[in-house]
Amino acid sequence: xxxxxxxxxxxxxxxxxxxxxxxxxxxxxxxxxxxxxxxxxxxxxxxxxxxxxxxxxxxxxxxxxxxxxxxxxxxxxxxxxxxxxxxxxxxxxxxxxxxxxxxxxxxxxxxxxxxxxxxxxxxxxxxxxxxxxxxxxxxxxxxxxxxxxxxxxxxxxxxxxxxxxxxxxxxxxxxxxxxxxxxxxxxxxxxxxxxxxxxxxxxxxxxxxxxxxxxxxxxxxxxxxxxxxxxxxxxxxxxxxxxxxxxxxxxxxxxxxxxxxxxxxxxxxxxxxxxxxxxxxxxxxxxxxxxxxxxxxxxxxxxxxxxxxxxxxxxxxxxxxxxxxxxxxxxxxxxxxxxxxxxxxxxxxxxxxxxxxxxxxxxxxxxxxxxxxxxxxxxxxxxxxxxxxxxxx
Ligand SMILES: CC(C)(COP(=O)(O)OP(=O)(O)OC[C@H]1O[C@@H](n2cnc3c(N)ncnc32)[C@H](O)[C@@H]1OP(=O)(O)O)[C@@H](O)C(=O)NCCC(=O)NCCS
Numbered sequence: 001x002x003x004x005x006x007x008x009x010x011x012x013x014x015x016x017x018x019x020x021x022x023x024x025x026x027x028x029x030x031x032x033x034x035x036x037x038x039x040x041x042x043x044x045x046x047x048x049x050x051x052x053x054x055x056x057x058x059x060x061x062x063x064x065x066x067x068x069x070x071x072x073x074x075x076x077x078x079x080x081x082x083x084x085x086x087x088x089x090x091x092x093x094x095x096x097x098x099x100x101x102x103x104x105x106x107x108x109x110x111x112x113x114x115x116x117x118x119x120x121x122x123x124x125x126x127x128x129x130x131x132x133x134x135x136x137x138x139x140x141x142x143x144x145x146x147x148x149x150x151x152x153x154x155x156x157x158x159x160x161x162x163x164x165x166x167x168x169x170x171x172x173x174x175x176x177x178x179x180x181x182x183x184x185x186x187x188x189x190x191x192x193x194x195x196x197x198x199x200x201x202x203x204x205x206x207x208x209x210x211x212x213x214x215x216x217x218x219x220x221x222x223x224x225x226x227x228x229x230x231x232x233x234x235x236x237x238x239x240x241x242x243x244x245x246x247x248x249x250x251x252x253x254x255x256x257x258x259x260x261x262x263x264x265x266x267x268x269x270x271x272x273x274x275x276x277x278x279x280x281x282x283x284x285x286x287x288x289x290x291x292x293x294x295x296x297x298x299x300x301x302x303x304x305x306x307x308x309x310x311x312x313x314x315x316x317x318x319x320x321x322x323x324x325x326x327x328x329x330x331x332x333x334x335x336x337x338x339x340x341x342x343x344x345x346x347x348x349x350x351x352x353x354x355x356x357x358x359x360x361x362x363x364x365x366x367x368x369x370x371x372x373x374x375x376x377x378x379x380x381x382x383x384x385x386x387x388x389x390x391x392x393x
Contacts, residue, residue, distance in 0.1 A: 159180035
């Protein structure tokens with residue numbers, strides 16, 4: 001028995017629970033790779049569709065393979081009408097992440113090949129989920145504002161069509177490209193909490209949709225994907241604030257966190273944050289809204305120097321810090337920022353689910369079953385004496 005009070009709450013930091021061939025985070029050097037490719041190169045040269053193919057298929061597609069994949073994604077965008085009817089019946093104030101988490105099992109019900117657990121069928125399920133999570137987030141935004149969901153525009157990219165279905169305006173190509181890049185940057189991140197949740201669920205041989213629903217739940221928390229919405233709240237709160245360094249100091253003095261900063265793995269700048277910061281200033285200039293980026297950068301500077309003063313030299317902005325102002329300038333409301341994280345991360349989740357399901361990076365699939373230290377009531381091997389209720393004190 002463990003000594004009472006010494007609880008092991010290590011958050012699995014540094015524990016290598018499995019091998020993976022999908023992505024790697026080198027936290028010391030701030031390097032992220034998907035299937036061997038640097039995130040900077042993918043962000044600059046790839047598209048979300050091509051990156052999703054890379055994550056799922058372990059190679060970059062040739063022209064015809066990419067065309068075919070794009071065609072399949074486009075044709076899978078439409079959400080079955082019974083799901084739209086269900087969404088229509090939900091309370092309009094429901095948080096979009098809860099709606100998304102509730103919708104994923106509906107997609108399972110719409111899958112006539114649900115019980116086909118072959119690799120091919122799972123790749124098809126992944127492709128449908130990648131297409132439809134975006135459609136679902138956009139549809140809910142319309143429905144909750146008493147608007148009809150919009151038909152997809154086959155001529156637009158995944159990111160462009162998402163913006164169109166969300167807003168009802170054909171997107172500026174440069175903004176659609178920036179969203180596409182943001183989706184690439186968010187598409188995977190090795191064994192983060194939501195991906196691990198997906199892998200854990202699918203290790204029981206549950207189907208892909210069950211695993212993705214768990215991933216959405218894990219992503220919703222403010223220490224994970226939910227941080228971007230919290231960053232936006234902070235920016236809104238601070239937009240009139242003249243004394244940002246004073247606010248930062250007060251926040252830390254009172255034991256509160258600066259959202260969008262710090263990371264369980266990165267001990268230096270998150271390469272995705274670096275990229276999004278540049279995007280923020282470029283987009284801000286184009287849209288005349290640079291003040292969001294200046295404010296973010298002011299908070300970053302104050303927080304980093306205040307952390308350093310307190311001996312915490314490794315806390316820097318993470319992916320959520322600059323994605324919040326970027327999404328805000330794109331016209332995306334705060335409570336849709338985490339769902340948009342899911343729109344991107346669905347590519348990584350489904351790739352990891354397939355890897356886990358088929359034991360692609362290990363000898364054979366294995367059920368996750370960690371152990372714990374029991375530190376509760378203990379009366380020896382015979383157990384405590386059971387007394388009927390009337391005899392209990
Ligand atoms: C992501 C996060 C959970 C990682 O936590 P972690 O692995 O425990 O981080 P560390 O071990 O580096 O933290 C070390 C210390 O810095 C503190 N710290 C870390 N990030 C902080 C932040 N953003 N604001 C204030 N303090 C922070 C921790 O509370 C801890 O303090 P303590 O030693 O006094 O208890 C954490 O940085 C955090 O909560 N960030 C804000 C939420 C966020 O942006 N999440 C998105 C992650 S992509």
